[in-house]
Amino acid sequence: MQVKKSTEMIAPTKTVIDPKRGRLGSLWKRIITNYELYLFLLPTLLYFTIFHYLPMYGMQIAFKNYLPIKGILESPWVGFEHFERFFASYQFLTVLKNTLLINLYQLLLAFPIPIILALLLNQIGSTKFRRMVQTITYAPHFISVVVIVGMLYLFLSPMNGLLNNILGFLGIEPIFFMGEPGWFKSTFVFSGIWQNAGWSMIIYLAALSSVSPELHEAAIMDGASKFQRIVHIDLPAIMPTIMILLILDVGNFMALGFEKVYLMQNALNIDSSEVIQTYVYKTGLLNAQYSYATAVGLFNAIINFVLLIAMNQFAKKMKQTSLF
């Protein structure tokens, strides 16, 4: 939602035209009077230039054969060789499939659940109870990924893990959740919901708090049930928020939770846990194939960007809020 300000960005700032000095002169004058503000911005702009835009420039090694002695600029061009190698490699389909499936699974499940929970929690009459639910459910958000994955190993252990103890109690054979490839995606997505659903709820609850109570009162007079009011009043009211967050989520589609994937990965589940980003990390940094890994990363970034633009266009077409 933050980026919504881009619409405001497009609106031209009011420029006072000084007839004597012309538009440029007055612009210059305004820059000079505010020189301190530019000094305020200087370190931040330097930071973004160096640590965000320079690496984008460095991405050219995707089309080169990067040799550390020669540096980025002097290394020889090789065209699309690295991309071709990636598309032809036996891992291409596996990592692409895993990346798409994990993220799709996540989007279909982890995205709607906080919305539903917020709509329900908003209907709870007791402020005290509501606040307690909120305070407790967002606590797991502050646990580090390392600890979360450590907890997964502890609770899901087939030997003495909590979940398998419960399953055993019900007469179900223990399941090696962290080792069986078939369980990887579910474990990933559900632990994510446990950790983040409460936190994601906050934004929706904030949006819901601005729904006018008069709407609800009028609906109650007309005999609408709570469920009907959720569907016909609350849900439409938070639709713009939902759309913006959906676009942002799709905009991060290919990068979602890669640090956690890497921690959950092991030799047993690698077939369903290797995603593009972990593949980039391993080939690039662990095996020092810099150019090849950069090409794979660029491929990922482009898909991601295209998805973001497509989602935004889609939202615009549906006459919904859009980012830009």
Next chain:
Amino acid sequence: MNTIKKSKADRIFDVFNYSLMSLIVLAALYPLYIIVISSFSDPYAVNSGSVWLFPKGFTLEGYLRIFEYDKIWMGYRNSLFYAVIGTAINLSLTLTAGYALSRSDLVGRNMIMFFIVFTMFFGGGIIPSYLLVKELGMVNTIWSQVIPNAVSAFNIIIARTFFQTTIPKGLLEAAQVDGCSTTKFFLKIVLPLSVPIIAVIALFSAVAHWNSYFQALIYLRDENLFPLQIVLREILIMNEAQGDTMMLSSDSELKDYAEIMKYGAIIVASIPVLVLYPFIQKYFVKGVMIGSIKE
């Protein structure tokens, strides 16, 4: 509002809703509760799965072993250091940039804003960033932990929105009439009015630094520089994934305590965040909301 008698459907709805929410609260708390009670329990009881409601065979042995484990304390010290330095850098950059961008008389602010926001959606990726940090000579130094993430676009947006919505315009005009410089105005008037946003950004940044491991995984080789999360990764995950040497050891007591140590380590690592939690409650939610205002 509820003077009208509730319909039957609504009463069923309420019962369902309260039960569901109570269940969710339990689901959120129970795993955390288990960790706490297991860390105090006898390892044999924990391993046999009989610790599920109350601690059994109370012992502090797990914690004693953690206190003797130097790596954890070195990690603790490093993480605190990175969090403090990183937060200081993050705060000073975010507040100054956020304030400058909140001023409507800043020529070119839309362009600058776009320059910053664009990086949220497109980036050079791990490898070019790594090569850059290496080129700058920061690999294996403390700077690799605080400079490549010196400021976040998201925090700048929040700070900017805060300044735009809470600092009255008249204040600036009055100060300018009195001949007050921008820097003086920012330090003497804006900052004292901005305690909530300073708290939010400091907390966001401190927690992010405390919890991060990937930055260290990529840039650090020297064990003496490892932050706590990397040490935790060794204790909690590497053992599991790669067949623990401690676990394979013939000394079964050592093996049992290795399990208990994991629970204790999780608690010890979470203490700083727990200490911050009351502040988090007070300010974080506000921070998320500021981020969502002005959609």
